[in-house]
Amino acid sequence: MSTANDASSNASPSTMDAQLGEFETLEQFIIEQEDRFPHSTGSFSRLLRDIGLAAKIVNRDMRKAGLIDIYGSTGETNVQGEVQQKMDALAHREFVLALRRGGECCLIGSEEHAEAIPLNTKVEGGDGDYIVLLDPLDGSSNIDVCVSVGTIFSIYRLPDDHDEEEPTLDAALQPGTEQVAAGYVVYGSSTMFVFTTGNGVHGFTLDPSIGEFLLSHPNLTTPDTGNIFSINVGYHHSFQEGLRNYLDWLQEFDPETNRPVKTRYIGSFVTDFHRNLLKGGIYMYPATQGNPEGKLRLMYEANPMAFIAEQAGGRATDGHQPILEKTPEKLHQRTPLFIGSDQMVRRAEAFLQGEPERAETLKT
Numbered sequence: 039m040s041t042a043n044d045a046s047s048n049a050s051p052s053t054m055d056a057q058l059g060e061f062e063t064l065e066q067f068i069i070e071q072e073d074r075f076p077h078s079t080g081s082f083s084r085l086l087r088d089i090g091l092a093a094k095i096v097n098r099d100m101r102k103a104g105l106i107d108i109y110g111s112t113g114e115t116n117v118q119g120e121v122q123q124k125m126d127a128l129a130h131r132e133f134v135l136a137l138r139r140g141g142e143c144c145l146i147g148s149e150e151h152a153e154a155i156p157l158n159t160k161v162e163g164g165d166g167d168y169i170v171l172l173d174p175l176d177g178s179s180n181i182d183v184c185v186s187v188g189t190i191f192s193i194y195r196l197p198d199d200h201d202e203e204e205p206t207l208d209a210a211l212q213p214g215t216e217q218v219a220a221g222y223v224v225y226g227s228s229t230m231f232v233f234t235t236g237n238g239v240h241g242f243t244l245d246p247s248i249g250e251f252l253l254s255h256p257n258l259t260t261p262d263t264g265n266i267f268s269i270n271v272g273y274h275h276s277f278q279e280g281l282r283n284y285l286d287w288l289q290e291f292d293p294e295t296n297r298p299v300k301t302r303y304i305g306s307f308v309t310d311f312h313r314n315l316l317k318g319g320i321y322m323y324p325a326t327q328g329n330p331e332g333k334l335r336l337m338y339e340a341n342p343m344a345f346i347a348e349q350a351g352g353r354a355t356d357g358h359q360p361i362l363e364k365t366p367e368k369l370h371q372r373t374p375l376f377i378g379s380d381q382m383v384r385r386a387e388a389f390l391q392g393e394p395e396r397a398e399t400l401k402t
């Protein structure tokens with residue numbers, strides 16, 4: 039089975055379209071993986087199918103953003119107090135519809151909805167064993183200026199001691215280590231679906247000509263170090279001293295240790311994360327004056343991306359503890375986030391904890 043990476047570089051565009059049987063579809067891959075997924079009854083495969091369907095619909099509408107009325111804001115503010123973009127509301131609606139119709143999800147937590155959304159899955163004859171937490175469209179303020187954005191999702195099992203017919207929020211408030219799957223969709227120069235179930239990270243590229251996500255990046259791993267750091271340096275005045283020292287270290291001139299390190303920050307977490315995952319790098323959103331707990335949300339941004347980062351050989355921390363081990367208390371709680379290449383995140387931690395000398399044995 040080839041992947042896009044194997045495709046001949048001199049192939050003409052017409053032959054670059056998938057030939058039947060040349061690539062593995064997302065659905066085929068998930069079904070193949072089923073025997074590696076505990077308690078698999080096909081329900082999980084159908085759940086990922088539902089998420090993939092919603093992503094294709096969001097992708098379709100996003101690619102026409104300048105032609106249909108989805109630029110700009112709805113005039114509402116979401117539970118975060120942020121102006122809701124029209125595309126935020128559309129994406130939220132598509133994912134809720136797909137999950138409700140699919141019947142495998144019993145509870146949704148969404149950035150775009152203050153409360154958890156129970157689905158009467160059991161009552162309507164579905165399996166409904168899964169909980170999905172999601173940021174339907176991260177970075178949506180970038181849509182009006184044609185900058186890549188993304189969807190992030192996290193999947194948990196409904197705990198056995200919870201009412202299947204009336205699941206409540208506390209069933210969703212599980213530490214990141216309990217995730218059964220996590221993934222993101224990046225709507226960029228191409229549209230990719232990247233996910234893990236704890237057996238490595240796998241990337242699928244959408245072939246719009248057949249409407250299928252095709253396996254293009256099997257067993258994705260991230261370099262253990264890199265030469266990119268992503269942070270909004272505009273908040274430098276409010277960074278803690280250890281972080282300022284780390285940023286100064288990254289920008290010192292020392293060719294022997296591959297410094298200065300480049301900065302790349304486009305204000306779209308999924309896109310910054312995806313680039314750093316493939317090339318090596320670190321994304322940081324620390325506590326700031328405006329966001330004293332950090333800006334990124336634990337349950338549907340930090341946790342799913344931390345699961346992916348760790349499965350790809352990277353690392354994710356709040357500066358003091360692994361993201362996945364944090365005990366959640368609220369659906370929309372925020373956390374400081376340092377995520378990416380293992381050696382870069384470890385060095386950041388050493389500086390943040392006031393022990394920069396601890397980093398001397400680390401790769402740059």
Ligand code: P6P
Nearest residue numbers: 176177178270305306307308333
């Ligand atoms: P700032 C988008 O709103 C987002 O949640 C992330 O996608 C992005 O990395 C960050 O916020 C940008 O925030 O404060 O740098 O504009």
